[in-house]
Amino acid sequence: xxxxxxxxxxxxxxxxxxxxxxxxxxxxxxxxxxxxxxxxxxxxxxxxxxxxxxxxxxxxxxxxxxxxxxxxxxxxxxxxxxxxxxxxxxxxxxxxxxxxxxxxxxxxxxxxxxxxxxxxxxxxxxxxxxxxxxxxxxxxxxxxxxxxxxxxxxx
Amino acid sequence: xxxxxxxxxxxxxxxxxxxxxxxxxxxxxxxxxxxxxxxxxxxxxxxxxxxxxxxxxxxxxxxxxxxxxxxxxxxxxxxxxxxxxxxxxxxxxxxxxxxxxxxxxxxxxxxxxxxxxxxxxxxxxxxxxxxxxxxxxxxxxxxxxxxxxxxxxxxxxxxxxxxxxxxxxxxxxxxxxxxxxxxxxxxxxxxxxxxxxxxxxxxxxxxxxxxxxxxxxxxxxxxxxxxxxxxxxxxxxxxxxxxxxxxxxxxxxxxxxxxxxxxxxxxxxxxxxxxxxxxxxxxxxxxxxxxxxxxxxxxxxxxxxxxxxxxxxxxxxxxxxxxxxxxxxxxxxxxxxxxxxxx
Numbered sequence: 001x002x003x004x005x006x007x008x009x010x011x012x013x014x015x016x017x018x019x020x021x022x023x024x025x026x027x028x029x030x031x032x033x034x035x036x037x038x039x040x041x042x043x044x045x046x047x048x049x050x051x052x053x054x055x056x057x058x059x060x061x062x063x064x065x066x067x068x069x070x071x072x073x074x075x076x077x078x079x080x081x082x083x084x085x086x087x088x089x090x091x092x093x094x095x096x097x098x099x100x101x102x103x104x105x106x107x108x109x110x111x112x113x114x115x116x117x118x119x120x121x122x123x124x125x126x127x128x129x130x131x132x133x134x135x136x137x138x139x140x141x142x143x144x145x146x147x148x149x150x151x152x153x154x155x
Numbered sequence: 156x157x158x159x160x161x162x163x164x165x166x167x168x169x170x171x172x173x174x175x176x177x178x179x180x181x182x183x184x185x186x187x188x189x190x191x192x193x194x195x196x197x198x199x200x201x202x203x204x205x206x207x208x209x210x211x212x213x214x215x216x217x218x219x220x221x222x223x224x225x226x227x228x229x230x231x232x233x234x235x236x237x238x239x240x241x242x243x244x245x246x247x248x249x250x251x252x253x254x255x256x257x258x259x260x261x262x263x264x265x266x267x268x269x270x271x272x273x274x275x276x277x278x279x280x281x282x283x284x285x286x287x288x289x290x291x292x293x294x295x296x297x298x299x300x301x302x303x304x305x306x307x308x309x310x311x312x313x314x315x316x317x318x319x320x321x322x323x324x325x326x327x328x329x330x331x332x333x334x335x336x337x338x339x340x341x342x343x344x345x346x347x348x349x350x351x352x353x354x355x356x357x358x359x360x361x362x363x364x365x366x367x368x369x370x371x372x373x374x375x376x377x378x379x380x381x382x383x384x385x386x387x388x389x390x391x392x393x394x395x396x397x398x399x400x401x402x403x404x405x406x407x408x409x410x411x412x413x414x415x416x417x418x419x420x421x422x423x424x425x426x427x428x429x430x431x432x433x434x435x436x437x438x439x440x441x442x443x444x445x446x447x448x449x450x451x452x453x454x455x456x457x458x459x460x461x462x463x464x465x466x467x468x469x470x471x472x473x474x475x476x477x478x479x480x481x482x483x484x485x486x487x488x489x490x491x492x493x494x495x496x497x498x
Contacts, residue, residue: 076311078309079195080299080301083301083304083314090304098315099370100374102303102304104375105305105318105371105374105376107375108375108376108377109286116286119280119283120287123280
């Protein structure tokens with residue numbers, strides 16, 4: 001896109017869309033930030049970047065005080081409530097980071113207690129063999145107890 | 156007794172590491188419902204979390220060592236020991252069993268971080284143990300959980316399952332045969348990440364790499380572990396082939412590197428951590444290949460651990476002056492590799 005120059009000075013890039021209501025009509029002019037400030041009697045205009053930064057710094061989590069700007073910069077949140085307060089933004093960040101924002105690993109975590117115990121028992125047995133071979137009988141006794149415990153749970 | 160005296164042994168999971176797949180690790184991150192994450196907690200709030208989690212760890216604790224991480228020296232020591240991360244919080248608290256296979260970290264970036272490490276390739280074992288422990292803890296503790304995001308964690312890279320499986324691999328063959336491109340191409344567009352074992356992604360030292368699952372959302376845990384398994388198999392394969400190629404076509408060059416490494420370690424008067432790691436790693440490789448006149452692998456594993464700055468320092472009660480570290484390291488290596496006492 002070709003850069004537009006300020007309609008007043010014609011020298012600087014027009015970075016402000018200056019909208020006025022003149023006699024009930026919406027009048028749009030493209031001005032540079034210097035001329036726009038003069039037109040508006042000294043009100044400071046923010047660039048879009050500045051606007052974002054200011055808004056983000058103002059938005060903080062009411063629970064822990066974590067500013068949204070810091071969440072965006074560090075990819076860290078301050079408390080579980082941040083996830084609710086900034087849900088939309090966090091969803092976007094998660095999608096960008098992880099390619100998705102939905103948790104689908106629940107089943108993997110909840111189920112198959114039995115399977116885990118069998119795997120653990122298998123490992124303990126291997127260690128027991130090693131302990132016996134090394135004549136580390138104190139450790140062997142401990143391992144035997146652990147295996148018994150698991151056997152009781154598996155029944 | 157000082158805190159580091161009970162850490163004079165090299166962790167068994169390291170000492171008994173597998174030849175190429177050195178060890179496997181699973182990690183869970185969890186937080187307690189209704190509490191801010193540690194970065195925004197006051198000291199007294201942190202103490203409350205610590206006691207709540209400690210009680211839940213409960214029975215196991217009697218057999219566990221507990222260490223408060225209250226100085227940067229302690230922190231850095233456990234970073235070297237692969238228990239904490241560079242970014243870990245001062246003020247966190249560790250519980251670990253004597254073999255250092257199971258580690259609970261309280262009030263690091265999250266309220267609770269649990270790691271289990273086993274030598275060799277053992278994904279289903281580490282996953283099962285970690286899942287089992289979390290299941291037990293979940294009966295006692297109310298973990299912060301949300302229907303759409305899953306488990307809520309301080310870092311958005313852990314949100315969801317809070318779970319990661321990783322594997323440590325020793326792949327000197329791939330590095331020496333310049334086949335690293337091959338394994339990097341395996342990782343493109345895969346949900347798997349590669350890191351150096353020491354330091355970050357960019358500084359791979361001592362021919363160790365760590366390969367880990369990446370995503371905690373949008374993909375089932377069992378599925379990511381399967382993908383990790385595939386990548387590990389391919390890397391293992393490449394390493395084996397690289398070793399064959401090196402022995403068949405580059406034997407003299409390899410022998411030359413080994414002799415030089417040995418000569419440096421036997422006779423250097425001043426040596427940095429990085430340089431000694433590089434040479435020890437070459438010797439370890441030579442030992443695996445059955446070269447003669449090389450120290451055995453178990454000694455080399457141990458040395459690789461103890462030349463790290465804070466571990467070396469702990470042997471001398473942290474009294475090594477900063478400018479003497481490289482001198483002490485050279486002395487230590489001459490003693491063990493050269494069989495000379497350094498005088």
